[in-house]
Amino acid sequence: MKTVKIYSKAFLIFWVMFVAGCATQLAPKYDAALFAGVTATNVKIMELFASVSAGTDSSTCSEREKSYNSNIGSVEALALQSEARPIPENSITEKVNEYLESRGVGSMVGDAAPSARALENVSKQLTKMKEVDCKSGLTDGAVAIFKNAVIISMDQAITYESFLDR
């Protein structure tokens, strides 16, 4: 009887060790500095949009150039920071991917963080906006479309990064 108890205990310990190996990280780690950078840059970009909400004249583009460059530089640096973060790679992520692929679904883990793509899109929007602003000026309608595009992408980046704080 005593022997059975000892074996049971040993089995439980091995089982626990197996379970411990399964405790895993499937998404990147939260980066407080990155999150703070994204939210601070978001404020600066919204200030830029507020200053051009009624549309612009290309002759005054140089007045906004510094703000465009500063914001584009910030979001590109943040996108790089997000992408450079290690994506967890372990046996569990491989198993999850294998299972999903066997079911005809693309892999769910191991991709770059979606916040990096979102921030790249913000950079793309601001770069195009600056180009149009300096070439022919912006109509208020065009500003509204650029602004909404930036809001969509910033929402993706902010929501994802804050969600990583688990």
Place this chain on the structure above:
Amino acid sequence: MSIDINQLMTDMKNAASQVINQDVTVLRGFSERQLKALAKQAELIAKGVVSGDIDDDLRDFFLDSLEDMALNFAKTLRGLLIVTIEKVWNAIVGILWGAVSAATGIDIAAPSAD
């Protein structure tokens, strides 16, 4: 000390439900905001084309961007779900770990993420 299987199952269900209930609120809010903003973007582009606020080049740029944003919305949602799966997984492992530690009387360090 033996493990109460029914209690263990209840504890695991509760731990998973707690994570899921919290995260679903965030996921639902995010999805609603994104779908509304994407629909608004389509409307703004259409209005801009009709009014002449945007030329052909800008129209094409905005339409390409709209496609990219819709795709990244799906990828972001997928990313959020992965985080939820991870949290549920680790919550359940934590419960199992605690139950086995209590049953064996051995103080084993909590599992860490690898």
